[in-house]
Amino acid sequence: xxxxLPVRANGAPEGQEQVxxxxxxxIAGLLLIVLACGSPTPASxxxxxxxxxxxxxxxxxxxxxxxxxxxxxLRKAQREDGSWRYGNAVPSGWKLLGYGHEGSGGLTGxxxxxxxxxxxxxxxxxxxxxxxWAFANPAQYALDGVYATYSVSLLALAxxxxxxxxxxxxxxxxxxxxxxxxxxxxxxxxxxxxxKGRRKHAKRVRxxxxxxxxxxxxxxxxxxxxxxxxxxxxxxxxxxxxxxATRRRLSKLxxxxxxxxxxxxxxxxxxxxxTAAGVVSYVCAHAGAAGGVEHLxxxxxxxxxxxxxxxxxxAGKQSYDDYYFAYSVERLGTVLARPSADWYPAGARALLKxxxxxxxxxKITHGDSRQVYETALALLFLSRATAATVTGx
Numbered sequence: 001x002x003x004x005l006p007v008r009a010n011g012a013p014e015g016q017e018q019v020x021x022x023x024x025x026x027i028a029g030l031l032l033i034v035l036a037c038g039s040p041t042p043a044s045x046x047x048x049x050x051x052x053x054x055x056x057x058x059x060x061x062x063x064x065x066x067x068x069x070x071x072x073x074l075r076k077a078q079r080e081d082g083s084w085r086y087g088n089a090v091p092s093g094w095k096l097l098g099y100g101h102e103g104s105g106g107l108t109g110x111x112x113x114x115x116x117x118x119x120x121x122x123x124x125x126x127x128x129x130x131x132x133w134a135f136a137n138p139a140q141y142a143l144d145g146v147y148a149t150y151s152v153s154l155l156a157l158a159x160x161x162x163x164x165x166x167x168x169x170x171x172x173x174x175x176x177x178x179x180x181x182x183x184x185x186x187x188x189x190x191x192x193x194x195x196k197g198r199r200k201h202a203k204r205v206r207x208x209x210x211x212x213x214x215x216x217x218x219x220x221x222x223x224x225x226x227x228x229x230x231x232x233x234x235x236x237x238x239x240x241x242x243x244x245a246t247r248r249r250l251s252k253l254x255x256x257x258x259x260x261x262x263x264x265x266x267x268x269x270x271x272x273x274x275t276a277a278g279v280v281s282y283v284c285a286h287a288g289a290a291g292g293v294e295h296l297x298x299x300x301x302x303x304x305x306x307x308x309x310x311x312x313x314x315a316g317k318q319s320y321d322d323y324y325f326a327y328s329v330e331r332l333g334t335v336l337a338r339p340s341a342d343w344y345p346a347g348a349r350a351l352l353k354x355x356x357x358x359x360x361x362x363k364i365t366h367g368d369s370r371q372v373y374e375t376a377l378a379l380l381f382l383s384r385a386t387a388a389t390v391t392g393x
Contacts, residue, residue: 105140
C-alpha cells in the first residue's frame with residue numbers, strides 16, 4: 001500500500017510517519033513524496049573499522065581514535081526521533097518571503113553522510129533511525145525550502161554512501177529534483193524551483209526591494225557532488241546539457257587570478273574555500289560532460305583546474321578550525337587526485353588538536369546544530385569521504 005504526501009509552498013506540516021520507497025515529482029508546483037511501506041535496506045557486509053590513510057602509525061592511531069570519538073558525539077547528538085535538529089529559526093527575511101523549513105533535513109543528511117563515511121553501516125540503529133525520520137518528513141526536503149539545495153543534495157550523498165543499490169530509486173528521484181532546480185543560467189542557489197516557482201520567488205523578492213539570486217558556489221558544489229555521486233554510484237544519467245551548462249558557467253566565472261568567489265554574479269573576491277569549490281565543481285562537470293569517471297584525468301589537466309589549483313595554493317592556508325575549509329581541502333585533494341601526503345597529515349594533525357574531549361569539533365561552546373555541522377565536516381575530512389563519491393567505489 002502506498003500513500004502520498006504533498007508539500008506546499010507555504011510550509012505544510014510534516015506528514016505522518018511513513019517509511020520506504022521515496023519518489024519525488026513536481027505536481028502543480030508542489031513536491032509530492034510517495035512513501036511505500038517497508039524499512040531501509042541495510043547494506044550487505046560492511047566494515048566499521050577506520051581505514052588506513054597515512055604512513056605514520058602513530059598519526060593513524062590518533063586519527064582512528066578521533067573518528068571513533070567524533071562518531072560517538074554524533075550518536076549522542078541525534079534526537080530521539082532520529083533527526084539532527086537544526087536549532088535556528090527560519091531567518092526573518094525568508095519568513096517575509098513566505099518560506100518555511102529551518103534546515104533539519106540538511107543537517108540530518110550531513111550527519112548520516114559523515115557517519116557512513118566514518119564506517120557506520122546501514123544496519124546500525126543511528127543510520128536506520130535517521131533514514132526513517134528523513135523518509136517520514138518530506139516537508140524538510142521541500143523544493144521551496146530555505147535550504148532546499150543543501151538538504152536534497154546532502155540526503156542524496158548520504159543515501160549513495162549508505163547503500164547506493166538499495167536506495168537507487170530514491171537517489172534518482174533526488175537527482176532529478178536537483179537537475180530540474182538548476183538556475184536558467186546554470187548553477188544552483190538555495191532553492192530548487194521550476195520556472196513558475198522562480199517567477200513567484202522573484203516577484204516576492206522585488207516586492208521587498210531585493211534582487212533574485214544568481215546562485216552561489218557553495219550550493220552549486222553540493223549539487224554537483226550529489227549529481228556526480230548519483231551517476232557514479234547509483235547509475236543515474238545526468239543530462240549532458242546539465243554538465244555542459246555548469247562547466248560553461250563555472251569557466252566564465254573563474255576570476256583572472258584563477259580563483260572563484262562565493263557569488264556567481266561575476267563579482268567578489270577569490271577565497272580559498274570557494275576556489276576549491278570551483279575547481280571541484282568544474283572538474284566534475286567537465287568529466288560529466290565528456291562521459292563520466294574515465295574522463296576525470298583530462299578534466300584534472302584542464303587549464304581551468306590548473307589555474308584554480310595555483311590560485312588555491314597562492315591564497316595561503318586558512319585555519320583548519322574553519323571546518324568548511326578543512327572539508328574543502330579534502331574535496332580538492334581527492335577530486336584532483338593529489339598525493340595525500342601533500343595535504344592530509346597537516347590537516348589531520350590540526351583537527352586532532354581542535355577536537356574537544358567529548359568528541360565534537362566546534363568553534364563555539366553552545367548551539368547543538370553548529371556543533372553537529374562542524375563535527376560532521378571534520379569527520380568527512382578525516383575519513384576522506386569524497387573518494388567514494390568520485391570513484392563510485
